[in-house]
Amino acid sequence: MHVIGYGTTEASAELVPLSFERPDMRAGEVEIEITHCGVCHSDLHQARDDWGNTVWPCVPGHEVVGLVTRVGDGVTKFKEGDRVGVGCMVNSCQACGPCEQGDEQYCEGPKSATLTYNGPKKPDGSNTYGGYSTGIVVREEFVLHIPEAIDPAEAAPILCAGITTYNPMKHFGLKEGQTLGVAGIGGLGHMAVQLGKSFGAKVVALTTTEAKRSDILELGADEVVVMSDEEAVKNAAQSLDLMIDTIPYPHDLNDYIPLMKPNTTLCVVGNIIEFPSFDPAQMIFNRVAVSGSLIGGVAMTQEVLDRCAEHGIRPLIEKIDIDEVSSAFGRMQEEDVRFRHVIDMAGLKSRMNDVDAKKIDPPARGEVVGR
Numbered sequence: 001m002h003v004i005g006y007g008t009t010e011a012s013a014e015l016v017p018l019s020f021e022r023p024d025m026r027a028g029e030v031e032i033e034i035t036h037c038g039v040c041h042s043d044l045h046q047a048r049d050d051w052g053n054t055v056w057p058c059v060p061g062h063e064v065v066g067l068v069t070r071v072g073d074g075v076t077k078f079k080e081g082d083r084v085g086v087g088c089m090v091n092s093c094q095a096c097g098p099c100e101q102g103d104e105q106y107c108e109g110p111k112s113a114t115l116t117y118n119g120p121k122k123p124d125g126s127n128t129y130g131g132y133s134t135g136i137v138v139r140e141e142f143v144l145h146i147p148e149a150i151d152p153a154e155a156a157p158i159l160c161a162g163i164t165t166y167n168p169m170k171h172f173g174l175k176e177g178q179t180l181g182v183a184g185i186g187g188l189g190h191m192a193v194q195l196g197k198s199f200g201a202k203v204v205a206l207t208t209t210e211a212k213r214s215d216i217l218e219l220g221a222d223e224v225v226v227m228s229d230e231e232a233v234k235n236a237a238q239s240l241d242l243m244i245d246t247i248p249y250p251h252d253l254n255d256y257i258p259l260m261k262p263n264t265t266l267c268v269v270g271n272i273i274e275f276p277s278f279d280p281a282q283m284i285f286n287r288v289a290v291s292g293s294l295i296g297g298v299a300m301t302q303e304v305l306d307r308c309a310e311h312g313i314r315p316l317i318e319k320i321d322i323d324e325v326s327s328a329f330g331r332m333q334e335e336d337v338r339f340r341h342v343i344d345m346a347g348l349k350s351r352m353n354d355v356d357a358k359k360i361d362p363p364a365r366g367e368v369v370g371r
């Protein structure tokens with residue numbers, strides 16, 4: 001499958017058009033023409049090698065929505081023309097404990113789960129290329145149905161921002177009448193506010209940006225606490241049953257732990273780099289757990305798509321053409337995004353034959369043992 005994508009060949013470079021061949025579709029796989037792809041903060045981190053694990057070339061994108069163009073032998077859940085999605089993973093061993101429990105993101109297979117881009121682990125050197133591209137081939141088990149009620153562009157952010165915040169709500173058992181704190185109201189946080197309301201929880205949004213207040217209330221948050229407002233922070237002390245911390249960069253947890261009720265969990269999903277040291281006494285004296293959570297399994301991703309359809313939960317998006325993606329990265333870094341950019345692939349599709357694209361090696365299949 002001939003594909004044009006956008007990606008980088010080194011950390012300091014802008015994203016440029018790249019041309020490559022996807023491996024041919026095999027039995028059990030689905031070939032997808034990509035129509036939309038969300039722009040996640042992780043894409044920026046990965047393209048700039050902020051985590052030190054980027055394999056070049058890097059074609060980001062793990063909020064992929066498209067149409068099925070062909071299915072391989074034995075595919076039962078999809079047919080040509082279906083509107084489908086692909087999230088953060090494209091493969092896993094399908095046989096270990098976590099895989100059997102639907103937690104493919106914690107696969108214990110020899111190479112663990114294969115991510116949609118920057119996939120297989122070093123040192124084998126192989127790579128996967130993501131959804132900033134015109135097409136992708138994925139095994140059936142990692143393809144999702146996009147409910148008809150959801151606009152395809154709006155479906156894209158649910159595949160990472162949605163599942164990443166929904167999973168800890170389920171795992172930590174958020175209940176009706178409880179109070180959920182959401183720290184950081186960007187791509188992930190604005191989904192968490194809406195999803196939290198669908199559980200019947202009271203939602204308190206924690207932000208550093210006073211200017212976002214009216215937007216946040218419109219999303220359905222019951223309260224907004226601006227973290228620089230000492231009085232408001234004091235009033236919110238020990239008020240939360242669960243916090244989902246979506247802030248995507250290092251920040252001071254000392255400001256957030258005192259907001260937790262005793263015996264509750266503050267779950268980090270945004271920042272994976274490091275935290276400045278924080279005061280353990282704040283955890284110990286109230287038995288507050290600081291935890292973390294990584295995306296979510298395939299079945300739960302389908303569940304959150306269906307829940308968004310059912311409850312009218314929609315990401316707030318701004319559609320862009322793929323050649324605007326480098327400036328979108330810049331705006332994301334300056335926090336000038338309300339709340340998610342989604343690439344509309346129609347532009348690239350229409351000029352596919354005229355794009356001056358650098359040819360790169362085909363991506364790996366992202367294979368794991370047993371497949």
Ligand SMILES: [Zn+2]
Pocket residue numbers: 040041042043062160161
């Ligand atoms: Zn993401």
Ligand SMILES: [Zn+2]
Pocket residue numbers: 092093094095096097098099100104106107108109
């Ligand atoms: Zn596994």
